[in-house]
Amino acid sequence: MDMFIVRGGERLSGSVTVSGAKNSALPLMAAALACEGETTLSSIPNLVDVTTQSRVLGSLGMDVQRDESGLLHLKTVDESACIADYDLVRRMRASVCVLGPLLAKRRMACVSLPGGCNIGDRPIDLHLKGLAALGAQIRVDRGYVIARADRLRGANIFLGGAFGSTVTGTCNVMIAATLAEGTTTIESAACEPEVVDVGNFLNACGARIEGLGTPFLKIEGVERLQAVEHEVIPDRIEAATLMIAAAMTGGDVQLNEVRPDHITAVMEKLREIGVTIQLEYPQQPERRQSVWVKVTQPLKSVDCIALPYPGIPTDVQAQLMSLLACVPGISIVTDKVFPDRFMHASELARMGAKIRRESASAILNGVSRLSGACVMASDLRASAALVLAGLAAEGETVIRRIYHLDRGYECLEEKLIALGANVQRVKDEPENMPESLKLTDGEERPTYSELLDALTGPHWNLNSSEKPTPSAEG
Ligand SMILES: CC(=O)N[C@H]1[C@@H](OP(=O)(O)OP(=O)(O)OC[C@H]2O[C@@H](n3ccc(=O)[nH]c3=O)[C@H](O)[C@@H]2O)O[C@H](CO)[C@@H](O)[C@@H]1O
Numbered sequence: 001m002d003m004f005i006v007r008g009g010e011r012l013s014g015s016v017t018v019s020g021a022k023n024s025a026l027p028l029m030a031a032a033l034a035c036e037g038e039t040t041l042s043s044i045p046n047l048v049d050v051t052t053q054s055r056v057l058g059s060l061g062m063d064v065q066r067d068e069s070g071l072l073h074l075k076t077v078d079e080s081a082c083i084a085d086y087d088l089v090r091r092m093r094a095s096v097c098v099l100g101p102l103l104a105k106r107r108m109a110c111v112s113l114p115g116g117c118n119i120g121d122r123p124i125d126l127h128l129k130g131l132a133a134l135g136a137q138i139r140v141d142r143g144y145v146i147a148r149a150d151r152l153r154g155a156n157i158f159l160g161g162a163f164g165s166t167v168t169g170t171c172n173v174m175i176a177a178t179l180a181e182g183t184t185t186i187e188s189a190a191c192e193p194e195v196v197d198v199g200n201f202l203n204a205c206g207a208r209i210e211g212l213g214t215p216f217l218k219i220e221g222v223e224r225l226q227a228v229e230h231e232v233i234p235d236r237i238e239a240a241t242l243m244i245a246a247a248m249t250g251g252d253v254q255l256n257e258v259r260p261d262h263i264t265a266v267m268e269k270l271r272e273i274g275v276t277i278q279l280e281y282p283q284q285p286e287r288r289q290s291v292w293v294k295v296t297q298p299l300k301s302v303d304c305i306a307l308p309y310p311g312i313p314t315d316v317q318a319q320l321m322s323l324l325a326c327v328p329g330i331s332i333v334t335d336k337v338f339p340d341r342f343m344h345a346s347e348l349a350r351m352g353a354k355i356r357r358e359s360a361s362a363i364l365n366g367v368s369r370l371s372g373a374c375v376m377a378s379d380l381r382a383s384a385a386l387v388l389a390g391l392a393a394e395g396e397t398v399i400r401r402i403y404h405l406d407r408g409y410e411c412l413e414e415k416l417i418a419l420g421a422n423v424q425r426v427k428d429e430p431e432n433m434p435e436s437l438k439l440t441d442g443e444e445r446p447t448y449s450e451l452l453d454a455l456t457g458p459h460w461n462l463n464s465s466e467k468p469t470p471s472a473e474g
């Protein structure tokens with residue numbers, strides 16, 4: 001297992017290019033299952049999740065190859081396989097997106113309940129409700145969704161849940177409905193750009209989906225989908241993460257290949273915090289372009305709420321929290337999509353952040369500087385948040401379990417290093433721990449003498465000059 005050592009305090013500057021969106025690439029790959037012929041996808045990021053999805057599709061009879069120029073080619077070579085095994089599907093959420101296309105194309109599917117980031121309750125009841133409405137018979141048995149359908153028929157489906165719409169659920173039902181007989185309407189469909197990207201791909205293949213990007217989709221079923229070439233949209237979550245990295249280091253960064261219209265809410269929030277953001281083509285936010293992010297004034301505390309699109313994405317909540325943890329003043333960060341997605345809070349607290357949880361919110365009392373510590377990544381965006389915190393912190397931060405990060409960010413450390421960050425990937429072995437966080441007796445903690453120094457150092461404003469008695473350990 002690898003870990004990162006981040007030496008904080010470097011100001012990020014220069015230019016960086018955003019990769020293709022993970023959360024588009026994965027359902028797009030699944031959608032290729034529903035197509036005749038060869039699908040070719042460009043701007044597919046090189047990620048562990050993409051490798052896992054390729055393996056899921058390989059186990060379902062698809063030939064998936066990445067060529068030297070980075071294009072991903074997907075083609076069905078055997079239609080008989082319909083079982084997506086636990087061992088692969090448990091690794092990530094988007095693998096559940098094979099359910100809809102398998103049902104539509106092969107009339108049967110057996111797909112393990114999916115894994116993914118541990119960010120709270122992640123049921124798939126709405127996926128199943130939508131597919132059942134299209135005529136599928138569905139059972140859940142020993143951790144697998146087992147579904148069959150003689151044929152799928154269009155239906156009127158309400159896909160809203162307690163926390164709004166479902167992103168992968170909308171993809172699943174939308175893909176299945178493109179090959180159903182007759183008309184399907186989906187109310188409370190997710191409006192996220194990744195859903196629109198999948199819908200645009202399906203339409204290019206011959207599907208007839210109207211209303212993409214709105215909560216109301218109308219889908220006229222067609223007989224077949226003919227595979228095409230498609231370019232994945234830029235990753236708005238990576239773009240937002242890099243913008244926040246620039247903001248946290250007082251940087252001056254040019255981001256290339258950004259769709260500003262996909263991250264309006266994040267850019268507005270950063271502007272409210274005091275970050276300067278300029279677009280190459282301000283009148284055409286829907287165009288891929290460069291965006292400049294820089295800090296020229298002290299930043300201000302703000303409140304922010306993660307919501308379904310077009311709100312601030314829940315996938316950026318942790319990174320914003322890192323930023324606000326070191327902006328003096330009170331900020332409240334609320335997550336309305338995953339109300340328990342706060343695993344990063346306790347790790348940020350290890351770095352000196354002052355955070356109090358209250359149901360779906362975290363109340364931050366921003367400090368002027370975080371301090372390096374040994375922290376543990378718990379999920380993908382929490383890992384990113386800890387890396388950002390490390391960039392801004394004083395001293396060295398060790399982030400363990402960064403395999404989460406490798407699931408969803410293409411070359412993050414290379415990109416940060418190119419911007420001037422001091423980030424090192426090393427094996428998670430005791431001998432690789434930096435001196436400042438060196439292991440003692442096999443545990444990650446400061447040395448005894450460092451703790452003694454901290455207790456007796458000159459920074460205390462006390463009358464008592466009493467010194468602690470060194471224990472036997474000392
Ligand atoms: C691979 C992928 O694209 N992952 C993204 C996708 O996850 P994913 O598609 O799993 O997230 P959903 O949009 O489905 O979840 C949103 C909310 O709906 C609830 N819910 C969802 C489905 C369901 O059947 N029943 C139900 O109640 C969830 O518990 C959650 O509270 O959207 C999330 C919300 O933007 C992002 O954080 C993930 O990065």
Ligand SMILES: C=C(OP(=O)(O)O)C(=O)O
Nearest residue numbers: 093094116117315380381
């Ligand atoms: C939560 C995420 O991914 P997944 O849905 O694959 O767990 C994410 O991308 O932040």
